[in-house]
Amino acid sequence: MTKNSAEQIGLNQAQLEAVKAPLGPVLILAGAGSGKTRALTMRIVYLIKKLGLKPHSILAVTFTNKAAGEMKTRIIGLIGKSELPTMGTFHSIGVRILRQECALVGLDRDFLIYDSDDQESLLKDILLRLRIDPTKFKPSLFAHLIDRAKNNLEEPDDLPTQTTFDLNVKKVYEMYQTELRKNNAVDFGDLLVLPVRIFQEHDDVLLKYQNLWQYVLVDEYQDTNHVQYIFTKMLVANHQNIFVVGDDAQAIYGFRGANLQNILDFEKDYPETKIIRLEQNYRSTQPILSIAQKVIELSPRQHKKTLWTENEKGMIPMFYSAPDELAEAYFVASKIIEIQDGKSNELQYEIEDTDDTILGRIMRHPPATPASWLAWRAGARSKILPKLKNRQRLNNIAILYRTHAQSRVLEEVMIEASIPYQIVGGLKFYERKEIKDILSYLRLLINPNDLVSLKRVINVPPRGIGPKSFDLLKEALIEQDEKELAKLMDLKPSVKHFFETVNLIQNLDESADLLDILRQVLKLTGYEAFLRDGSEEGETRWENIQELFNVAGSFRKMNWKEGLTKFLEEVALMTSVDEMDLHSPKVTLMTLHQAKGLEFETVFLVGLEEGILPHARSMMDPKDIAEEVRLTYVGITRAKQQLFLVCAQTRKQFGSRNISIPSRFLKAIPEELLQIHEDF
DNA sequence: ACTCGGTTATTTTTT
């Protein structure tokens, strides 16, 4: 096969060694852009074509669903097979197992998946019931602690009981689990924990999956957490056919329990391991790699890795220190325009003396104080930023930042400069209010007693059912008190009507498809009329709902109940990167975390300031700082050809302007590796 | 139960 498929997609000697390794444990530990993912993909092809493994006996775990999708496409291109290996994120594989084995953990087959909003809504209720003040101890804090426990495979009983707070956390965790089960729902953590529990308690089930998946591959192994580690370990315990790739310098998910030790101790877990190191980088130019190297040296205890490239020459990465965050955004926009349209006339913001517009007059008389001068300059400049003309291949450009909040100014300036863009994450499509409302209605069709969904929409549109009535209703439902329920419905006919509507849609004919159901929900619940009140905002929201029809369309063929479960599942597991549009010509704005595994011709890394990168909340612990260093390393190594590092000297935060100090990470870069862009 | 005005927290990073 190497003569055919491996040469269609080139592999170097070291990669080939990994691809053609005998069965048994293999670890590729190598730096950014060295072709780890490519090697993993080709390994799958080799297993199928050369070793004759059945595709379905292979399990490949990727970091996002999108990555799985791309890998599938590539494999189809090479082996042209209709049958493919099982591929997906740990979470999506978890659901698959759980749908199959749900009875073993007391779940119905059509269990719902709660997202963080649902989680917090449930937790808030529990906190109120325990008389814990949710303003002092936020639900999100408990969500985080419970999530952390799950990632470490800890049950409530495994948690500490030292302080009152410890005891509270334990109690909340216990009640939370009870409530989830009562609602026939699971959270993200459960998707990982429950399969492991099933494996631990049912040898026969474990054996079934061990036999099903004869070969297991994991990409981005450095960011696996404890449950994921145990899950993988149990699966391959018999055959030890495990192939993992990763880079300890790119471990950036410590905050959600990822444990770097998993990859570092791999050889201890599997003594027979064949370790492969890849040293040639195929992505970036040498000037970019040199900078990346200098930065990663700030993180102690990284594996030393050689990384070289044949692309000796290339643009020297550019550094610009902007007076403020607006100027930072203008710099990015003007560079994008320069890349796309070529260098335009210099000094565009020189206004002629004869210009007697208001702007012209202001421009000739800058304010006296430095602070307002900055504002003046930024304001003036905004009026003269040229508009982008050539939109081709804009998807080769990315703007990367530490926090979503930074995207705001950048977005405004992109709009001003007519630069098409997409923001990944932030406000995810499926997190928009109107979308979540409709999804809640849809979830009620599967489980009309799902209290979290019920609470969300029972009064949207307004039906005169406030918190008081809802509490009564909730009690009646929990206690299954038919009498109380009937009484309530008599008192509030709108409650009765609500459930009748849900029931009516639920009992729609088998022949109805998901789109019919969606239409009926919008009509019969009055949501459509409520939304389309003639306001412009209402229409925008309505358009979003139309978009929901598009997604739901792909589940039209099945009977609607099955399609609905699948649809809700896909939506719940969708990551923000999955929503990204890779092909249309738009500049991509996203966080450094989301950029993992991706690559772009041109990368702008913005906000290189103390407090942002490294983030203020990561500055206490050296371990956290090291993770920030790796985050920076990930950002830099996304760039193939051009890299811009940008910081601002002042930045508006919470409405007031603060002085920003250039990031300590910049100091690690020798001046000769950068070209400094002087201010205009 | 709703609506308005004042108060408050918000900015890590994600499945």
Added chain:
DNA sequence: ATAACCGAGT
């Protein structure tokens, strides 16, 4: 600066 939240008045 802005959105989410809370309490008082309707």
